Amino acid sequence: MDLKEPPPARLSEKADPDAVKYDSEGSDEYAEGQVQNGQLSRGLKGRHMQMIAIGGSIGAGLFVGSGSAFHTGGPGSVLIGFIVVGLMLLFTVQALGELAVLYPVNGAFFTYTCRFLDESWGFAMGWDYALTWLTILPFEITAAGITISYWRDDINIGVWIAVFLTILVVVQFFGVKGYGEVEFVLGLIKVVAVVGFIIFGIVVDCGGVKSDPRGYIGAKYWHDPGAFRNGFKGFASVFVTAAFAFGGTELVGLAAAEAADPRKSLPRATKQVFWRIATFYVLSLFIVGLILPSDNKELLGASGANTKASPFVLAIQEAGVKGLPSVFNAVITISVLSVANSCTYGSTRTMQALGVRGMGPKFLTYIDNQGRPLWCVVVQILFGLLAFIGEASNGSTVFTWLLSLSGLSYFFVWGSICLSHVRFRQGWKAQGHSLDELPYRAQFGVVGSWIGFGLCCIALVATFYVGLFPVGSPADAENFFENYLAALIVIALYLGWKVYTRGKGGLFVKTSQMDLMTGMRAFDLDPLDDAAPRKKSIANLPTRMVRSFV
16 A cells, blocks of 8 residues: 655644535545545534444344343343443444544544454454354344334235335435434434333332332342353353444444544443443343343243244233333334444445455446445345345354354454454554543553453453353354354465465564555644643542543
């Protein structure tokens, strides 16, 4: 890649950052919401970015998939497992935020991996991530159709698949603004629903629902049937479920290339991830574990979008509240459609960036004058048609193998983001720059990225163990490949590109050869107002703690 000329002024010199807008390649003639020379449109505003960070990918993984984790591992394993993966995501998004504010380029973490780690590994991560969203889309559309059967099981699911796929196509006509507005509205509904469920769960646990004959529950179900089930295997099995539930959190970094002002909106959005993890995942699942026994037989069917086996719906039914299960089923339907919308965004932007870098077909690079990567959208919609496979007698088997392509992908992507941040800092220092020149710094620094990378490795090992020795059954090759096929795909992509490029670049990009200029902002990177250093004291400790996550 050819390096652009470095900006004429040192990064420490003063400039007015609000007077100029930048495109994904670093030019300074790009106004908000406009498209220039076939570039992606900067139509995402601060409220869009924050809602994408808070509720963007809350869907069937949390509302339904967590049920199987409860039954296999118990509430204690679910709580600890989601906290571990949540911490992993917290470190990852902070690292991604630092990189995306400095380099708001299309492709985000795929591009960073190519620059700071290795081009071949970047190729593997880019296509693995794109394939993940391509294969999840038909699953989510089918899941949305299944949720409708909660009310109307007399209508063929293929009808609903066609309806939802059409809605998804219509949203694409509005480009990134359509994606942002849809995510904002649906995300707001999900946030209100989860907060409402938490309040409801607390009331149920304290015995405040007259229709519930159980009265005060407290921590009864943590003692009987118990907090942990199936020992270490039960705990290790939670990781893949948690990864699928958290998947999509990194989209806030991918959206930086189309944010109107990523320098201000992205740091705030990344900080919101803390509240998303703590409230919408950890706290809500803790409440579910208090008011729903993990040995409930209905949880055995908790997969896909089988809302009748959703631990959230079952918890409401256990309390005997009429009408509310139907309301929450509607929330799950909305959530699944939201994730389907995110699928289209995540895959199309990644494929377009791969095409631009010469790692994909050239036709994928086309962007119309409205800033829409049309051919990438067409490819994604064609994959959406795979949802009709569910109509076949062996449709569930096909979906199982399609989803196995994405099972571990998030761990590879998140680990690569953390390692890219570590390598970036090394290259930044080696090329004579200081941390004071960065517009936004990850709150946990390089240490947080190393911890995040380490947690990803631990999760991969735990998943390997459970894949090889599944809970309740002997070693099974089919089960192993269903759980670990994504790892083999990643290795094949990596080695394939290494062979194709004849080992270009070695194992790692040298710090002295890292491209630190392309796509970087050319003005002074002075800190944001809310990131300015403050005098530390005991008196302002609570304020500093809150501001670090808001």
